[in-house]
Amino acid sequence: MSIKAFIEQRWYGRVGILYLLTPLSWCFAAIAARRKRRLQAEAILAPVQTLVVGNIAVGGTGKTPVIIALVKFLQAKGLRPGVVSRGYGRQDTQLQFLPAYIDTHPSTEIHSDATAGLVGDEPLLIYTATACDVAVAADRVAAxxxxxxxxxxxxxADDGLQHYRMGRHFELAVIDGVRVFGNGHLLPVGPLRELPERLRDVDWVLVNQSQQQDTDIQARKLAQIHAYVQNQTQEASCFNVALTVTGLSRVDGRGGLDGDETRMSLTQLADLSGVVALAGIGDPEKFFETLAGFTKLQERRIFPDHHQYCAEDFANIGDKPVVMTSKDAVKCRTFAKPNWYALEVAMQLPEAFLAGVERSLIAQTKTAQASPNK
Known part of the structure; x- marks a missing residue:
């Protein structure tokens, strides 16, 4: 067992020997609290409404699909949203700006200079999926x-909950409905950046459920989350969401715009044999579990989160069909084979949540636009 696997086993199970690191968790809590006070005192608030989307634990929780769905919702309401991201895993350190574009041509042609190495895989995925403005920088305020x-x-703001120097008008926390808070401890004993009580301060909480999870287990975990959110002084704002698999698309993006060559249905996926599943994300097992519900997997390959792929990573796969996440696919387009596919997913946001966004964030934005002082 690798060190990473051992730590995750303890984070999402019994703490075990990691209890010996408890003094380090105390230090982490003290340093984080001082940092939060200092940065909040220096916070710079933008002149437009700012919504921070983040989580209180390390690892993937489904923030990117949530952001994509939110951007599309705001665009449909006539607004021009922009996304700020740190761009984890990118090789460039300068601020990068990707301008919005009119979606009338294939995504492979947009902003041809944009690569995952330049801006990061998640910002590039958001950009290709929404056509919105994206700014990538370690300095979130500058972005x-x-x-x-x-x-x-x-x-x-993507993954900005703990970036307190960046002022915000609203906060949205996305929680993994399977892992929840892990063992409940702060780093390094547990996976938490902040304690669950932090959820009482945010405006909305989305719980990303697994469709494969047992309903009784799911109910217990939801109760665990609601116990921390229900004491908010504001209106209850915790909602359940789930990713829906919509199909597959060719990683290389080639073929006719309307044709069957660029896409594959889930029925066709079930008929594939020798499928190699590949993931370089925070929680690869969730992807494999989802994919295995549609087809038999011959092999599963795990890469580090934000891994920058090259053709050599696929040298011994031969002509076997490959299915990967959309986040991985944006880094493999230039050398992908015709039988490499990305599993496409969509996040359907609850109507009650969207109504809350419209009553607050959208209403305040439109009020500011109508103000004569604007």
Whole structure:
């Protein structure tokens, strides 16, 4: 067992020997608290509405599909949202701006200079899926300023819950409905960046459920989350969401725009043999579990989160069909074979949640736009 696997086993199970690291968790809590106070005192609030989307634990929780769905919702309401991201795993350190475009051509042609190495895999995925403005920088405040300068009237900050120097008008926490809070401890004993009580301060909580999870287990875990959210002074704002698999698309993006060559149905996926499943994400097992519900997997390959792929990573696969996540696919387009596919998923946001966003964030944005002082 690798060190990473051992630690995750303890994080999402019994703490065991990691209890010996408890003094380090105390230090982490003290340092994080001081940092939070200092950065909040220095916080810079943008002149447009800013919504931070994040979580209180390390690892993937499904923030990217949530952000994509939110951006599309705001666009449908006539707004111009922009997304700020740190761009984890990218090789460039400069602020990068990807301008919005009119979606009338294949995504492989958009902003041809944009690569995952330049901006990061998640920002590139958001950009190709939504056509919205995206600014990538370690300095989130500078990235926000860049988007405001380019005319964005709403800012969505990807994974910015703990970046307190970046002011915010609203906060949305996305929680993994399977892993929840793990063993409940702060790093390094557990997976938490902040304790669950932090959820009482956010405006909304989305719980990303697994469709494969037993309903009784699911109910117990939801109760665990609601116990921390229900004491909020504001209106109850915890909602359940789930990813829906919509089909597959060719990783290389080639073929006719309307044709069967670029896409594969889930029925066709079931007929494939010798499928190699590949994932370089925070929780690869969730992807494999989902994919195995549609087809038999011959092999599962796990790469580090944000891994920058090259053709050599696939040298011994031969002509076997490959299915990967959309996040992995944006890094493999230039050398992908015709039988490599990305599993496409969509997040359906609850109507009650969207109504809350419309009553608050959208209403305040439109009020500011109508103000004569704007």
């Amino acid at each position: 926000v300023a860049c988007l405001v300068e380019h005319g964005c009237d709403v800012i969505i």
